[in-house]
Amino acid sequence: MKFLTLKNIFILLLLVVIIGLIYFKSLQTRHQELIKSKVYYTLGLVDSEWKKDLSDNKVTFTTPTFVISNIYKSMEGPKSDTYIAIDDTKEELLYLTSFKTNAFSSDEKRRMPNDFVCHTNFEYRDGEHYNRWNFTERINQTYPRITSISNGIEEFELPDGFGFPVFSNERILLNAQALNHNVTDSTFKVKHKIEIGFTKDTDKRLIPLQPKTIFMMFPFDIDNPFVGPTEDLPNACVPVETKNHTYFDEKGNPLSGHWIFAPGKHNYSFDATQQLGIKDSIRLHQVTSHLHPFAERLKLINKTTQEVIYDCISENYKDRIGLKSTPTFSSKEGVWMYADHEYEMTLEVNNTTSKEQEMMASMAIFYYDEGMEEKIRSFKPITQ
Secondary structure, three states: OHHHHHHHHHHHHHHHHHHHHHHHHHOOHHHHHHHHHHHHHHOOOOOOOOEEEEOOOEEEEEOOOEEEOOOEOOOOOOEEEEEEOOOOOOOOEEEEEEEEEEEEEOOOOOEEOHHHEEEEEEEEOHHHHHHOOOOHHHOOOOOOEEEEEEOOOOEEEOOOOEEEEEEOOOOEEEEEEEOEOOOOOOOEEEEEEEEEEEEEOOOOOOEEEEEEEEEOOEEOOOOOOOOOOOOOOOOOOEEOOOOOOEEEOOOOOEEEOOEEEOOEEEEEEEEOHHHHOOOOEEEEEEEEEEEOOOEEEEEEEEOOOOEEEEEEEOEEOOOOOOEEEOOOEEEEEEEEEEOOOOEEEEEEEEEOOOOOEEEOEEEEEEEEOHHHHHHHHOOOOOOO
């Protein structure tokens, strides 16, 4: 009887394992990686902790180890996020001025290609951020992303004399994700080093900038999302999935910001006027794009005047999949944008493979923040 009981237990455990493996294999790659990373970190198989190195005008955060064991398109690889403070031992006004991400070996000694960096997102907590300034009317008015570094853009600086104001003990969310479009013959480990440059208000008072992200999105049929364009919906896209990066317009129609495109050349356009939400006029000083491989050109256009504000001609690698360079826009003088003008994003892509690929197209913009500058003028530092 005891033998039969142990045998039954073994059979039950075997069935659980088999069912678990079948379920795991049925998941999309991005969901498989969440489970694998959880196992690696929980069992202590790889480094699971974030690290911080603070100096006088920059701070560097090192991610946990990412195990690269598969092909990961954008948004599919191992990832980790954490809330950080630049210096939680004091409350000091700082201006964030530069952002940088590099890939390293897991022992942090060897620089690796940024082919293994999908993105780093930098986000503030708008409740905490604006409550510190008694600027509560701004809470929940826009998605609180500061900016993003992604494949093709290793680093950028805001124009000289400008910055995004935060307090040294203010919490910021970092989200880092790995990428691998090309390596199939080995399993290896990487880390990301994320560097934020800053200027102290006590050293120099900078002109504050306000961030906002605008992005392309296209409609799809909620009842049959993967059918693509139809007679009733000729502009429909095929979303990568419907759980993430799905949005709804004012009429409740679904739109996707992450879509699939076939081999060959394709052109897309998107009216960005509503996303920009310009209420008076703004002065644009910085734009950084987030694109996926096979993107060739992304523009921000003033449709009213036909002025091209930002013309991002990206360069793809010729010997492998990946973005080699994605230029940013930076201007001390700035470009004026107006409430009564219309604005458009246009995108040109060229899928040179024989397979379908995935695309996203967004712009992290910074513009002059007059309201915050008024707050800063009356700011009195706390005596430490």
